[in-house]
Amino acid sequence: MKFENLNLIEPILKALAQEGYKTPSPIQEQAIPHALEGKDILGCAQTGTGKTAAFAIPIIQKIHVQGSKGSKRQVQSLILTPTRELAVQIEESFRSYGRYTNLKYCSIFGGVSQSPQTEKLRRGVDVLVATPGRLNDLINQRQVNLSNVSMFVLDEADRMLDMGFINDVKKIISCIPKKRQTLFFSATMPKEITELVNSILVDPVKVAVTPVSSTVDKIEQYVYFVDKGNKKKLLVHLLNNKDIDSALVFTRTKHEADKVEKDLTANKIAAQAIHGDKSQSARQMALNNFKTGKIRVLVATDIAARGIDIDELSHVINYNLPNISETYVHRIGRTGRAGLGGTSISFCEYEEKEYLKSIQKLIKKIIPTAEENPYPMLITSVLPKTDKPQRAKVAKKTEAELSWKNKSSKKKDSYSVNKKKDSSKKSYSKYASEKYQ
Ligand code: AMP
Secondary structure: OOHHHHOOOHHHHHHHHHHOOOOOOHHHHHHHHHHHHOOOEEEEOOOOOOHHHHHHHHHHHHHHHHOOOOOOOOOOEEEEOOOHHHHHHHHHHHHHHOOOOOOOEEEEOOOOOOHHHHHHHHHOOOEEEEOHHHHHHHHHOOOOOOOOOOEEEEOOHHHHHHOOOHHHHHHHHOOOOOOOEEEEEEOOOOHHHHHHHHHHOOOOEEEEOOOOHHHHOOEEEEEEEOOHHHHHHHHHHHHOOOOOOOEEEEOOOHHHHHHHHHHHHHOOOOEEEEOOOOOHHHHHHHHHHHHOOOOOEEEEOHHHHOOOOOOOOOEEEEOOOOOOHHHHHHHHOOOOOOOOOEEEEEEEOHHHHHHHHHHHHHHOOOOOEOOOOOOOOOHHHHOOOOOHHHHHHHHHHHHHHHHHHHHHHOOOOOOOOOHHHOHHHHHHHHHHHHHHO
8 A cells, every 4th residue: 555545635745755654554544545535533543653644644635625714724623632742743743744735733732831822823823733731721811713623633532531631621622613523542442531432423433553563573672680679770781881872761650760860860871751740841851852862861651751752762671561561562662663773671570570471472472581681680589479488598598609609709799790700690590581481
């Protein structure tokens, strides 16, 4: 399938060629023809699948073909998205795909002065990309007219729910005409989202794409078996290797993201964290610093990272393994984009071994264990906590072996040496790894 087969107009085909897009992604192939026909769409897809172009291309084409009504441009399409980062990225995508049309775009979001946004609206726009909070403010102030909206996109609906925006969203929907086309995107379909779908979509075409698993093959993957308490040291050790050009480090919690940022900064590794508790401007600044190379490491939670679009990312590091295997696929799909290679490194502590198992089942491959691990998991952590006698016995043996090793090598601290030089640790690590695989 080619873009030419989707009945797209020349200015869009030209822009897509310039973007370097050769073939439509599955969601584009499935959604664009229906969207051009004016059908409602229910898309089950996440960032990374090409969903932005799947809704942006038909919107640009329809507005370009129909032309603007009246002397002043009116908002004909409204795109609601949960975060400022996404709003900016979506507007950028519209500008790229529509560069050979003369449509006008505007994105509005909170955390910045509203006057440049209202000024743009006053001059007239065709496509408005907005986050719910700021849009509601502007609706209340009568700064925006949505009475001509005929194409409405609700992007990342489940995330709107997560972030507590669902009532704002419903309020906005009540302000746009009932007679319209709705394109609805959500990665998951919790109950509240299904209810919303049923109330705002009319006979939708359902389009679902499996996440990025195909890209997984292009990515080199490694796992380090490491004790929880040593993850910090292992991360610093790895990032001291300058071969890692840029790394997105995933943590499970916001608190952990902050801690990792602090640890790295204390070790003179330029890093910033983004998560839901950070202000929009702090998040945007961290993202810009990362994109421009000011910082080499961005630490993020899954929710905060979901909308981030970074084309050239050399490494993804899973500081914690996710408990949902698909999340692993999404995380590592951040690297290896645009035909470039990528590496994914996962830290697996004892409690995460079940997560690793399910991830390997999903991706249908065993993730190789990293060979050079200066902080291998110690054998005691592999034994069940309840097996106290055995743990004590092994711990004693470990101590004895290590002290023998220390004496024989005349080294004081053998706990922090490289695995290659420490045969006793090597065997523990090997044992730990084997237990996991
Ligand atoms: P999205 O899921 O919309 O966030 O898109 C993810 C990434 O895929 C973006 O960097 C897009 O530029 C890129 N992309 C979208 N569609 C295509 C395509 N048909 N071919 C190649 N790259 C694409």
